[in-house]
Amino acid sequence: MRIRQIVFAAHDLHPSQDMLAALLQLTHPFRDPGVAEFGIDNAVFRFGDQFIEVISPTRPDTACSRHLDRQGDSGYMLILQTDNLARERSRFAELGVRTVWSAEFDDISAMHLHPKDVGAAIVSVDEPRPAASWRWGGPQWQMQPLQQGQPGQPGGSGLQQVRGITLRAHQPQAMAVRWAQVLGRPAPTDQGDRWRVALADGFADFQPTRNGNTAEGVAGFTLAVADPQAVLARALTLGLPVVDERVSILGTELALQALEQHPALR
Numbered sequence: 001m002r003i004r005q006i007v008f009a010a011h012d013l014h015p016s017q018d019m020l021a022a023l024l025q026l027t028h029p030f031r032d033p034g035v036a037e038f039g040i041d042n043a044v045f046r047f048g049d050q051f052i053e054v055i056s057p058t059r060p061d062t063a064c065s066r067h068l069d070r071q072g073d074s075g076y077m078l079i080l081q082t083d084n085l086a087r088e089r090s091r092f093a094e095l096g097v098r099t100v101w102s103a104e105f106d107d108i109s110a111m112h113l114h115p116k117d118v119g120a121a122i123v124s125v126d127e128p129r130p131a132a133s134w135r136w137g138g139p140q141w142q143m144q145p146l147q148q149g150q151p152g153q154p155g156g157s158g159l160q161q162v163r164g165i166t167l168r169a170h171q172p173q174a175m176a177v178r179w180a181q182v183l184g185r186p187a188p189t190d191q192g193d194r195w196r197v198a199l200a201d202g203f204a205d206f207q208p209t210r211n212g213n214t215a216e217g218v219a220g221f222t223l224a225v226a227d228p229q230a231v232l233a234r235a236l237t238l239g240l241p242v243v244d245e246r247v248s249i250l251g252t253e254l255a256l257q258a259l260e261q262h263p264a265l266r
Contacts, residue, residue, distance in 0.1 A: 001183050002200040003162050004126065005044075005051040005136060006221055007077035008250045009064050013056035016073065016250055017043040020054060023234055023249060024160070024225070030138030040064050044137055047223075048160045051137050053077075054250075063122075074251035075218025077122040078165050079136070080183070080199070085109045085127035091184055108135045118182055119175045120167040120206075120216045125183075159259050164203040164222035166194070166253070168215070172206035175216075179204055220246075220253035228256040 010016035017029060029043035035055065039062035042055045055076065057065035067076060082088050089111065092099070098114035100122075110126040128134055134141060169175040176188035176195035188195040194207040207219060225231055232242055241248040245256045 001125075001185060002081045003050065003078065003165070003202045004081040004128075004134065005053060005079035006075070006162055006165065007053045007055060007079070007122075008074070008252065009067050009071075009076035010054055010056050010073045010250055011068055013041050013043060013054060016056070017045075017054045019238060019240075019249065020052065021045065022238060023231060023240065023247065024052070024223075025234075026052065030141065032136060032138070038062060038064065046137060046141060047162060049132070049134075050160075050162045051079075051134065052162070053136075071215055071217055072251050075121070075165070075221065077124065078204075078218075079124040079126055081131070082125050082127050083131060085111065085125060088125050088184065092182065095182060097182055105135060107133055113182070119178055120169055121165070121218050123182075159226045161224040161259055162202065162221060163224050163257060164199075164205060166205040166207060166219045166222070166255075168209045168217055168219045169206050170209060170214075170216060172208055176204075176206040179206070218252060220255060222255040222257060224257040224259035226259055228258050231256055 008016070008020070020026065026045040026047070029045050032042055032044060035042050039059045040055045040057050042053055044051050044053045055064055057068065059065070064076070092113065097117040099111050100114050101112040103110045108126055108128045110124055112122060112124045115122050167175070173188070173195050176197050180186065180188050180197045183197070185197050185199065188197045191205065194205045197204045209216065228245055232245065232247065235242050235247040247254045247256065
């Protein structure tokens with residue numbers, strides 16, 4: 001269970017994707033025509049060997065539009081990669097977890113889990129074949145090259161990583177336990193102000209609803225980048241709220257971490 005893609009929902013796709021791209025120096029998004037069946041348009045950016053997607057509704061009667069009516073621009077979905085979807089599917093059935101969408105292709109199998117059976121977010125569990133591939137990133141996708149960024153160029157291309165997701169819950173411990181059960185992960189650990197479910201090379205954190213936001217949902221994501229200070233400087237230039245090493249964008253808090261230099265660049 002590894003984070004492979006995170007998804008934001010936004011009312012207006014193009015200004016939202018442009019803002020995110022400017023903040024993180026993302027380039028060349030893929031537009032997936034297949035998402036039209038969900039009544040949405042999208043932009044999918046590569047982020048190392050992971051992906052950041054922005055979606056917007058193209059009609060009012062969609063899950064995305066209903067989500068936006070409730071929460072506005074915000075974090076929306078988490079896509080996890082597994083090496084054995086048949087194993088996961090059996091566990092979901094034993095736990096009574098419903099599926100709202102599934103697909104089988106030669107190169108990937110995918111299941112969207114019912115959010116009421118998991119909590120706080122739409123979760124998809126996907127098995128790409130081969131493991132390094134990712135259909136949702138587009139037919140021309142390749143991992144970003146491992147090179148140091150130069151002035152005016154994406155900083156540390158290929159070194160970015162989505163490390164975690166943070167979710168708001170009325171009962172954080174109970175929701176963390178549920179996620180651990182559903183995802184087949186070890187029992188959550190107490191982090192003081194939140195509960196954490198360990199994922200492969202990442203985590204899902206669960207914190208209480210607070211600051212007047214009583215809706216359960218995605219509070220933020222943790223990103224590891226080559227130069228957090230450069231991202232924070234761009235955030236200020238873009239007029240985005242910055243507190244310590246956290247940036248607020250699309251109704252979501254991005255916590256920034258410094259990613260250790262890749263061995264290939266040492």
